[in-house]
Amino acid sequence: MTASSAPLASVRDISKTFGARKALNGVSVEVGPREMVALIGPSGSGKSTLLRSITGLQTIDAGPGVIEVFGRTVQKNGRIAGDVRRSRAKLGMIFQQFNLVGRLSLFSNVMLGALGRLPFSTGLLGAWPMADKQRAMAALHRVGVSDYAAQRANTLSGGQQQRGAIARAIVQGAQAILADEPVASLDPVSARKVMEQLVELNQRDGLGVIVTLHQVDYAIRYCQRVIALKAGRIAYDGPSSGLDRPTLIEIYGPEIEDAFWEGDPT
């Protein structure tokens, strides 16, 4: 795969209003094609909204805001680009609730990753070519859930489903992964496996990764760069090593000290 040299995501001056609340307020961010970036911030700070806007699952407010992915405009002035599907195909999306289709087998779910690049009718009929089927099995094997390929997705545990979602992104041939709180619904062991697989995709396969996280310690441990949002504005953007106690208190408020039971952040 030829990695693009254009930035993974270029977000310029975007805002998003839900009713009277500004979820994003003039946010500008640029993420390089091979970076692994954590998006942190308290609930409602706008990190999910930012991530969903980058894939065009969410429209931004009309105005000067522009979002580009690998050099192609995803949306500007509150309108999703007509060729947004070409950008989405380059981004593997991973959700907190996995968003697999529960009644389909894990294998079928992973095959859906091929929809963006197969001919329209092939995808509609589910007449997957053998090469793609093998690719799906290889992806499932790589994330360690190939034994469950024939099982319905809704019979699997959260960790197994989330690894299936990663396999779907691999089959998609994505150049970057956007993960929206991928470990928030998982037990600590599954959470660590999922985070390690994201790191591996970043380091071994050269995929860019943007991951929103509630756990600051995960952000520090797994990501080199951290972007923190607070009330729809960027409160910190820099190396994870620069996240000291005063910065965290500024982002989360003084209660953050009670939340850090796992160890001192600095």
Next chain:
Amino acid sequence: MTDTTVESPIPAPPSASFASRMVDLLLWGGIALALGLSFQAVDIDNLPRLFSGSTSAGELAGALLSPDFSRWQLFLEKMLQTVQIALWGTFLALFLAIPLSFMAARNVSPPWLVWPVRRVMDLMRSVPDLVIGLIFVIIVGLGPLPGVLALALNTGGVLAKLFSEAVESIDKGPVEGVRATGAQPLHEIRWGILPQVAPLWTSFALYRFESNARAATVLGLIGAGGIGQTLFEAFTSFNFREVSAIAIIVVITVTLIDMLSQVMRKRLL
């Protein structure tokens, strides 16, 4: 916890307000009044005729208790035709219901399309299938086909409504999951929505097949073929022993279909 709860007096139990009691009175009084006013209109005072009519209930019961199955081959053949009418009526209804249901689902279709499609569905459901059947008898002539078409149109409207409600109640997460791979809107429907609604849809379709087997019997009365027509003919020639035989066959068949489709639905859900 706090001392205010200890010191303050215990409040009185809740009671309905005067206004809400008046509303209740008005409602129940209104229903009683409507029943009273309708008493004459529907001849309730003729109720004793049940036992002293021109053909007394006792006489009729005697005929019904000794059913005449001598023409059973014809009855079974006509019963089969009725089931076949129901089968094709339901099948054709699916072709109407599936596209209409997506067009009428608020989470799939744009608002300017939802409203008119829903009005069309209302119309399809609100015209009784007997009336639609009569219209089709005029267009395509007597026989089972007008029955099939009448059921298809009526059931199409009912299923479209049930189907679209199922589509509206889906979890949108998996649909977003499919969308995020770069899929086309039809792919989203095929892979994100259809798997979620399939069990409910099948259950609704089976249920409508059951009720269509009953409805197809009634449609025979207007010349739309099947066992209903035979039943009607037996009635008009006062052959109550055959009426009884046909009724028994209908009840057994409909019960069998009910049981069969219940087993199928249980396996699905």
